[in-house]
Structures are given as C-alpha cells and as structure tokens.
Amino acid sequence: MQQTLELSSEVLAQRLADSGLRATPQREMIYEMVLKKRDHPTADEVYARVRADMPGISLATVYNCLETLVQCDLVRAVHFERGPTRYCPNLRPHAHFHDEQSGTIHDVNLTPELLAQIRAVLPPGYDARTVEVTFRGKASPLTSSEHRVAGSE
Amino acid sequence: MQQTLELSSEVLAQRLADSGLRATPQREMIYEMVLKKRDHPTADEVYARVRADMPGISLATVYNCLETLVQCDLVRAVHFERGPTRYCPNLRPHAHFHDEQSGTIHDVNLTPELLAQIRAVLPPGYDARTVEVTFRGKASPLTSSEHRVAGSE
DNA sequence: AGTGAGATTTAGAACTATTCCAATGATATA
DNA sequence: TATATCATTGGAATAGTTCTAAATCTCACT
Numbered sequence: 253m254q255q256t257l258e259l260s261s262e263v264l265a266q267r268l269a270d271s272g273l274r275a276t277p278q279r280e281m282i283y284e285m286v287l288k289k290r291d292h293p294t295a296d297e298v299y300a301r302v303r304a305d306m307p308g309i310s311l312a313t314v315y316n317c318l319e320t321l322v323q324c325d326l327v328r329a330v331h332f333e334r335g336p337t338r339y340c341p342n343l344r345p346h347a348h349f350h351d352e353q354s355g356t357i358h359d360v361n362l363t364p365e366l367l368a369q370i371r372a373v374l375p376p377g378y379d380a381r382t383v384e385v386t387f388r389g390k391a392s393p394l395t396s397s398e399h400r401v402a403g404s405e
Numbered sequence: 406m407q408q409t410l411e412l413s414s415e416v417l418a419q420r421l422a423d424s425g426l427r428a429t430p431q432r433e434m435i436y437e438m439v440l441k442k443r444d445h446p447t448a449d450e451v452y453a454r455v456r457a458d459m460p461g462i463s464l465a466t467v468y469n470c471l472e473t474l475v476q477c478d479l480v481r482a483v484h485f486e487r488g489p490t491r492y493c494p495n496l497r498p499h500a501h502f503h504d505e506q507s508g509t510i511h512d513v514n515l516t517p518e519l520l521a522q523i524r525a526v527l528p529p530g531y532d533a534r535t536v537e538v539t540f541r542g543k544a545s546p547l548t549s550s551e552h553r554v555a556g557s558e
Numbered sequence: 559a560g561t562g563a564g565a566t567t568t569a570g571a572a573c574t575a576t577t578c579c580a581a582t583g584a585t586a587t588a
Numbered sequence: 589t590a591t592a593t594c595a596t597t598g599g600a601a602t603a604g605t606t607c608t609a610a611a612t613c614t615c616a617c618t
Contacts, residue, residue, distance in 0.1 A: 312578090358531075373513055377545040381505070387524075387536055465568065465605095466568070489604060
C-alpha cells in the first residue's frame with residue numbers, strides 16, 4: 253500500500269499549477285479530508301469534517317474546492333440518485349454498488365477487459381470519454397463487511 | 406413494431422390495479438405523453454407537454470404521477486448529472502450515452518450476455534437488482550443522427 | 559341515486575442542494 | 589511596495605422537489 257510515497261499535497265499543488273491555479277490551505281485541507289476517509293461524501297459531509305480542523309471555512313468554499321478538484325481530475329463527482337452530489341476519491345476503474353437497504357456505496361473493481369467489452373457495444377461514431385457502471389440491490393451483511401470498500405455514513 | 410397491440414392505457418390500468426391504485430385521467434395522460442415521445446424528459450418537460458391537452462393539471466400532480474409510474478415499473482427515473490430527474494420509458498436493457506456537447510441522451514442496446522458479464526464482477530453476497538451503464542463523451546454528428554434513439558430537447 | 563371512506567389532485571408553502579454575487583483577503587510579480 | 593489576479597466568504601438567489609391541507613373525485617355499498 254504505497255499511499256504517501258508521493259505526498260498528496262504535492263500531487264495537488266502540481267495539478268493545480270498545471271491548470272494555473274494556486275494551492276491554498278482550504279484546497280489542501282479538503283483534498284486531504286476526501287482522501288483520508290475513502291467513501292463518497294456529499295459537500296455537506298466534507299464541510300462537517302473539514303470544519304473540525306478549519307472552523308472558519310465556508311460551505312461555498314467547500315463547493316468551490318471540490319469543483320476545482322474535479323476539474324483537476326483528483327476526485328470524481330457522482331450522482332447515484334436524486335439528492336446531493338457525492339465525491340469519489342477512487343480514480344481506478346470501478347463500479348459502484350448501491351446497497352438499497354443501508355444506503356451505503358461499495359466500490360467494485362472493473363478490469364480493463366470488461367471495460368473494453370462494454371465500450372464495444374457503442375455504434376461507430378460514439379466516442380466515450382467515460383464509462384460508469386452502477387449496481388443497485390442488496391449486499392448480504394456477512395459479506396458486505398468483508399468486501400466493503402466505501403460507503404456514506 | 407407492435408406498439409399498441411396491447412393498449413398502453415390497459416397496461417397502465419392493470420399495473421395500477423396490481424398496486425391497489427386507480428387509473429385517473431392525469432395518470433393516463435402522463436403515461437401516454439411519456440410513451441409518445443421516447444426521450445428522457447424532466448418533470449418540467451412532461452408538465453409542459455401535458456398542459457397542452459390538460460391545462461388545469463398541476464406540477465405536483467406531474468411529480469406524483471411520474472413517481473407512481475416508476476413504482477409500477479412503467480418508466481424508470483434516471484439521474485445523469487446534477488440537475489432534474491429524467492424519466493425513461495424504455496424498459497429494455499440499455500445503456501445511456503450522454504453527448505456532452507449537445508446534452509442529448511442516446512439509448513444503446515445491451516445484450517443479456519454483456520449484462521451477465523457485468524454482473525459477474527460482483528463478489529459473492531452482492532445481489533444486484535439493477536445494472537446501469539452510462540457513457541459520457543461525444544457522438545460525431547454524421548452517425549449520431551442515424552443512431553439517435555432518444556434525447557432531451 | 560345517495561352516502562361515506564379513502565384515494566387523488568391541487569396550489570402554494572417549505573425545503574434542500576447548489577450557485578451567484580459583491581466585498582474582503584491573500585499572493586505573485588513587477 | 590503597488591498592482592493585478594486569484595481565492596474565500598456570507599448571504600442572497602435559484603432550481604428542483606417534496607410537503608401540506610383543503611378540495612375533489614371515485615368506488616363500494618345501500
């Protein structure tokens with residue numbers, strides 16, 4: 253598990269610089285927070301977590317920073333159902349399993365092969381930048397704790 | 406193309422009855438409207454279309470009826486991005502291609518085989534009721550008109 | 559046909575999530 | 589250090605949806 257071989261703050265600073273943006277304490281804090289707990293928080297949840305360490309931050313800034321992180325390809329915004337946008341720090345190809353009973357979300361790895369097969373259904377002329385796969389159903393309690401990767405509170 | 410071999414109003418009445426609900430003019434009208442133009446309208450768009458024929462209908466009723474149709478499995482609610490819920494009358498297994506330039510949505514057929522393969526990535530204990538596949542990208546104009554199945558205005 | 563129970567519709571208020579805005583504060587560069 | 593630009597902030601504004609309470613309709617039963 254090489255998580256901090258490259259410091260996330262450096263990755264952030266680099267990506268921001270690439271887009272002509274500045275590294276600010278708010279952006280760093282929010283990026284750290286989203287990476288730390290690898291679930292799918294809403295802006296409000298991020299706001300709550302960040303305020304513990306940075307009490308003066310505003311909700312507008314949380315929205316701004318999350319949007320910036322999305323622009324820099326450091327997190328992804330997802331919309332599982334109607335309701336608040338959720339932010340996903342997992343950048344590897346994966347599907348989302350939405351447990352309808354608990355409301356939790358589990359990441360499920362996708363192989364490049366399967367992704368290629370899915371893309372193959374597109375008629376010529378369709379150029380997909382991204383592919384999203386979402387399951388909805390129930391995960392039986394016994395296995396859900398073992399396989400659980402991430403979920404909302 | 407056997408679209409009205411079984412009258413859609415009868416299908417609706419049956420499904421409603423199955424759930425102990427009544428067939429009302431508003432429910433029938435909204436169901437007809439959604440079937441007639443097979444795109445992915447928002448509640449507001451349905452409201453606008455329905456009002457032409459039924460001027461007194463309220464937006465709340467449109468929301469209520471659409472929700473009822475979703476409960477009866479006659480249409481599906483989809484959320485492509487932050488923004489209004491869209492309603493999809495296509496009940497066959499299909500993916501959605503979201504053209505990022507035009508904002509239009511195209512249905513893309515999915516084979517049962519591919520769906521089975523996708524489901525196969527789930528670890529044991531995960532029981533998926535539904536699978537959703539969404540592409541985002543651009544459809545080149547030449548082919549998009551040929552393959553276009555449905556889109557928002 | 560009349561009546562009551564419950565289902566349905568309606569208008570508008572309330573609510574949630576998000577964006578906009580104008581003022582303030584921070585930063586990099588000349 | 590002045591200046592231009594970028595970023596943050598709080599509050600107002602907006603969009604989409606849900607809630608609420610009253611009016612209306614429908615059905616089953618007389």
